[in-house]
Amino acid sequence: xxxxxxxxxxxxxxxxxxxxxxxxxxxxxxxxxxxxxxxxxxxxxxxxxxxxxxxxxxxxxxxxxxxxxxxxxxxxxxxxxxxxxxxxxxxxxxxxxxxxxxxxxxxxxxxxxxxxxxxxxxxxxxxxxxxxxxxxxxxxxxxxxxxxxxxxxxxxxxxxxxxxxxxxxxxxxxxxxxxxxxxxxxxxxxxxxxxxxxxxxxxxxxxxxxxxxxxxxxxxxxxxxxxxxxxxxxxxxxxxxxxxxxxxxxxxxxxxxxxxxxxxxxxxxxxxxxxxxxxxxxxxxxxxxxxxxxxxxxxxxxxxxxxxxxxxxxxxxxxxxxxxxxxxxxxxxxxxxxxxxxxxxxxxxxxxxxxxxxxxxxxxxxxxxxxxxxxxxxxxxxxxxxxxxxxxxxxxxxxxxxxxxxxxxxxxxxxxxxxxxxxxxxxxxxxxxxxxxxxxxxxxxxxxxxxxxxxxxxxxxxxxxxxxxxxxxxxxxxxxxxxxxxxxxxxxxxxxxxxxxxxxxxxxxxxxxxxxxxxxxxxxxxxxxxxxxxxxxxxxxxxxxxxxxxxxxxxxxxxxxxxxxxxxxxxxxxxxxxxxxxxxxxxxxxxxxxxxxxxxxxxxxxxxxxxxxxxxxxxxxxxxxxxxxxxxxxxxxxxxxxxxxxxxxxxxxxxxxxxxxxxxxxxxxxxxxxxxxxxxxxxxxxxxxxxxxxxxxxxxxxxxxxxxxxxxxxxxxxxxxxxxxxxxxxxxxxxxxxxxxxxxxxxxxxxxxxxxxxxxxxxxxxxxxxxxxxxxxxxxxxxxxxxxxxxxxxxxxxxxxxxxxxx
Amino acid sequence: xxxxxxxxxxxxxxxxxxxxxxxxxxxxxxxxxxxxxxxxxxxxxxxxxxxxxxxxxxxxxxxxxxxxxxxxxxxxxxxxxxxxxxxxxxxxxxxxxxxxxxxxx
Numbered sequence: 001x002x003x004x005x006x007x008x009x010x011x012x013x014x015x016x017x018x019x020x021x022x023x024x025x026x027x028x029x030x031x032x033x034x035x036x037x038x039x040x041x042x043x044x045x046x047x048x049x050x051x052x053x054x055x056x057x058x059x060x061x062x063x064x065x066x067x068x069x070x071x072x073x074x075x076x077x078x079x080x081x082x083x084x085x086x087x088x089x090x091x092x093x094x095x096x097x098x099x100x101x102x103x104x105x106x107x108x109x110x111x112x113x114x115x116x117x118x119x120x121x122x123x124x125x126x127x128x129x130x131x132x133x134x135x136x137x138x139x140x141x142x143x144x145x146x147x148x149x150x151x152x153x154x155x156x157x158x159x160x161x162x163x164x165x166x167x168x169x170x171x172x173x174x175x176x177x178x179x180x181x182x183x184x185x186x187x188x189x190x191x192x193x194x195x196x197x198x199x200x201x202x203x204x205x206x207x208x209x210x211x212x213x214x215x216x217x218x219x220x221x222x223x224x225x226x227x228x229x230x231x232x233x234x235x236x237x238x239x240x241x242x243x244x245x246x247x248x249x250x251x252x253x254x255x256x257x258x259x260x261x262x263x264x265x266x267x268x269x270x271x272x273x274x275x276x277x278x279x280x281x282x283x284x285x286x287x288x289x290x291x292x293x294x295x296x297x298x299x300x301x302x303x304x305x306x307x308x309x310x311x312x313x314x315x316x317x318x319x320x321x322x323x324x325x326x327x328x329x330x331x332x333x334x335x336x337x338x339x340x341x342x343x344x345x346x347x348x349x350x351x352x353x354x355x356x357x358x359x360x361x362x363x364x365x366x367x368x369x370x371x372x373x374x375x376x377x378x379x380x381x382x383x384x385x386x387x388x389x390x391x392x393x394x395x396x397x398x399x400x401x402x403x404x405x406x407x408x409x410x411x412x413x414x415x416x417x418x419x420x421x422x423x424x425x426x427x428x429x430x431x432x433x434x435x436x437x438x439x440x441x442x443x444x445x446x447x448x449x450x451x452x453x454x455x456x457x458x459x460x461x462x463x464x465x466x467x468x469x470x471x472x473x474x475x476x477x478x479x480x481x482x483x484x485x486x487x488x489x490x491x492x493x494x495x496x497x498x499x500x501x502x503x504x505x506x507x508x509x510x511x512x513x514x515x516x517x518x519x520x521x522x523x524x525x526x527x528x529x530x531x532x533x534x535x536x537x538x539x540x541x542x543x544x545x546x547x548x549x550x551x552x553x554x555x556x557x558x559x560x561x562x563x564x565x566x567x568x569x570x571x572x573x574x575x576x577x578x579x580x581x582x583x584x585x586x587x588x589x590x591x592x593x594x595x596x597x598x599x600x601x602x603x604x605x606x607x608x609x610x611x612x613x614x615x616x617x618x619x620x621x622x623x624x625x626x627x628x629x630x631x632x633x634x635x636x637x638x639x640x641x642x643x644x645x646x647x648x649x650x651x652x653x654x655x656x657x658x659x660x661x662x663x664x665x666x667x668x669x670x671x672x673x674x675x676x677x678x679x680x681x682x683x684x685x686x687x688x689x690x691x692x693x694x695x696x697x698x699x700x701x702x703x704x705x706x707x708x709x710x711x712x713x714x715x716x717x718x719x720x721x722x723x724x725x726x727x728x729x730x731x732x733x734x735x736x737x738x739x740x741x742x743x744x745x746x747x748x749x750x751x752x753x754x755x756x757x758x759x760x761x762x763x764x765x766x767x768x769x770x771x772x773x774x775x776x777x778x779x780x781x782x783x784x785x786x787x788x789x790x791x792x793x794x795x796x797x798x799x800x801x802x803x804x805x806x807x
Numbered sequence: 808x809x810x811x812x813x814x815x816x817x818x819x820x821x822x823x824x825x826x827x828x829x830x831x832x833x834x835x836x837x838x839x840x841x842x843x844x845x846x847x848x849x850x851x852x853x854x855x856x857x858x859x860x861x862x863x864x865x866x867x868x869x870x871x872x873x874x875x876x877x878x879x880x881x882x883x884x885x886x887x888x889x890x891x892x893x894x895x896x897x898x899x900x901x902x903x904x905x906x907x908x909x910x911x912x
Contacts, residue, residue, distance in 0.1 A: 073891070516867060518867035547873070548862045
């Protein structure tokens with residue numbers, strides 16, 4: 001069988017090349033033995049998402065498109081970390097610098113591009129990098145830990161993404177740009193200025209019309225000198241001035257190279273059996289850098305290799321639809337005015353939107369949209385067709401009347417292989433199939449089925465239109481529920497639970513018509529939480545509906561081990577307690593002992609079967625460092641020792657922690673108590689923060705120091721310790737009763753508004769009723785570690801089943 | 808290839824919608840007891856990042872990997888869309904009456 005197969009080698013394990021292989025496998029799964037050689041030590045990942053990795057919103061795992069398993073299950077030989085150093089075009093072989101050789105019948109070059117590094121004096125100094133791969137991201141993250149000031153050279157898309165990521169990492173960022181406005185290749189001046197103002201409001205600084213001349217510093221970069229003699233300080237310089245096709249290998253091998261590797265409409269180079277796709281290829285004089293054209297090229301080449309008829313690649317008309325720091329921008333065609341063109345513009349500085357159409361004769365030749373890009377695809381389609389828009393100009397400018405049907409018909413006319421979701425490369429055809437064949441009736445289902453709109457979410461409006469178009473009436477009734485198993489919202493579910501007194505997860509799913517009989521990993525824990533909140537006395541918690549960490553009362557680590565964090569109230573411990581923890585850590589060979597950010601000790605790398613034994617010997621309560629519950633109460637020293645302390649913050653912290661430990665909450669809850677307004681316990685970024693003032697306490701709510709940093713809002717000021725407990729109880733119970741599962745107080749406070757919470761807690765009677773309910777719930781909790789230690793039926797789940805025997 | 812039948816435990820060892828693991832030399836197998844009463848056995852390793860499937864959440868006939876929420880059908884071993892891949896499954900026999908679980912390896 002395999003003797004009949006031809007050998008196909010792909011050089012370059014990036015998006016364009018692997019996309020071609022994916023296509024080919026669908027068209028002709030048995031035709032080739034495939035070998036892929038890539039220089040980066042990773043499987044194929046989504047380079048567009050690098051800025052999300054940098055900003056901390058996504059992990060490396062999340063941006064991998066094809067995991068290693070995909071290669072092995074498709075029988076592909078993969079060499080990562082290998083660089084192809086030469087091609088023997090006569091004997092049809094490639095060689096890597098790492099000593100691998102591979103024969104080919106057909107060879108695809110998808111070597112991508114390299115960042116263009118400005119040849120400035122000092123460019124080789126430490127702290128000068130590009131923004132192109134995972135490694136660059138790591139270097140930027142590393143730098144942000146030690147250094148403060150970053151300069152990004154290049155105010156194009158890549159530069160702005162790098163700058164935004166660095167801003168998220170807490171650095172001061174200035175963008176240096178040669179041109180007098182940013183993103184001049186995608187935007188006109190008006191839109192560019194609107195974007196710049198938006199970015200400045202987010203903290204980004206700009207140095208425009210600046211030509212870089214030299215990089216200053218000794219070993220590490222210290223600053224940047226400009227041609228006008230001015231300088232700017234910097235501990236990190238990121239060059240993001242552009243990319244150049246990586247053609248070195250092709251050039252050495254005698255393949256015709258211009259700016260990129262020159263290919264014809266079949267993606268063929270001048271050497272038989274060798275093709276090129278993606279950023280390294282130059283077709284009819286153009287080397288593309290956007291995803292859509294690369295995918296179009298890949299589709300053509302896959303058909304060619306599979307022996308399927310194709311018209312060939314005729315080049316791409318590109319449009320740019322981007323989300324820059326949360327702002328939608330779109331441009332297409334020739335969007336700057338030239339002699340012989342006329343332009344129509346609308347600018348709305350109140351809503352921050354802008355739209356410009358450029359017309360030549362009676363045809364639309366270019367457009368720029370800022371803020372609202374809903375009409376982008378429609379305008380782009382009109383532009384590509386080259387139809388006359390005579391008499392419709394103003395209609396197009398001010399919005400297409402009739403909305404959905406008109407847009408729908410435009411979507412209907414769109415080709416099946418046009419990409420709707422650029423992040424995940426999902427085409428119109430794939431989404432249409434998900435709706436028509438797989439029966440998807442909501443955006444959530446389409447997302448689960450195809451990954452369309454699963455990354456940045458920018459294409460969600462288009463996916464919604466697709467749903468209108470292909471699911472018709474079925475889609476109208478569908479709204480997004482808490483997960484793919486239901487169309488009901490959190491509030492509707494909780495209301496039904498109360499109305500019908502539903503008291504088990506199974507009953508809820510049955511009565512409320514769940515589409516998956518046993519739910520999913522999203523709705524099961526939510527329902528478990530809501531039922532426990534509503535019926536504290538009747539409901540029996542379902543451990544099977546809790547996440548791993550909450551089920552095993554420890555944090556699972558990536559290697560399958562767990563961590564143990566005992567409770568240390570208010571961060572106050574004793575020599576005896578420390579000795580005990582140290583001895584147990586040594587006895588069980590704990591690989592790492594670490595102080596947590598919440599003033600306690602983390603024993604990491606514990607084997608699951610050791611957990612109950614360690615808990616037993618520690619004989620300390622669970623610190624609940626793993627659950628949607630009260631985590632820590634951070635304290636500063638306060639009046640006990642501190643010369644500035646006005647109140648006993650440690651005593652208050654311990655009292656709060658002892659009161660609320662073991663409480664189930666919609667999402668994790670962190671508290672802190674500071675002994676004076678210097679606020680050393682950082683109480684103003686906690687879910688509930690207490691700050692002592694002379695003669696009283698300030699109570700702050702809705703803070704967060706994690707993903708979305710948010711300072712607290714002041715709830716009120718009280719005089720006595722008991723009042724602190726009363727307000728904390730009332731606030732936490734009100735949060736428990738009204739927030740959605742997995743919604744932190746910071747998100748909840750923003751969603752419902754501080755005023756509505758203040759109003760709900762205003763009357764003392766109401767506060768006492770809430771306090772009574774939370775006390776009831778708390779009185780029913782027990783320490784989970786002790787419970788597991790003492791109940792063999794629970795404890796068995798920590799052990800593997802003993803060594804089996806053969807029969 | 809020789810098939811070996813191995814006694815690995817008893818249904819009573821596994822909670823409903825729960826899991827236990829069994830170590831056999833190099834191989835670790837996760838046993839699951841579904842709400843339907845059936846027992847399933849798969850290699851205890853998610854094809855994505857090697858997460859221990861025994862630690863995940865059982866939903867119907869699927870297991871959700873604890874690391875990144877990949878869904879895998881326990882009967883076929885197929886990873887559910889939009890992700891793709893396959894986990895090795897093992898034939899399970901439960902002796903009626905005694906509840907002994909046998910695996911064919």
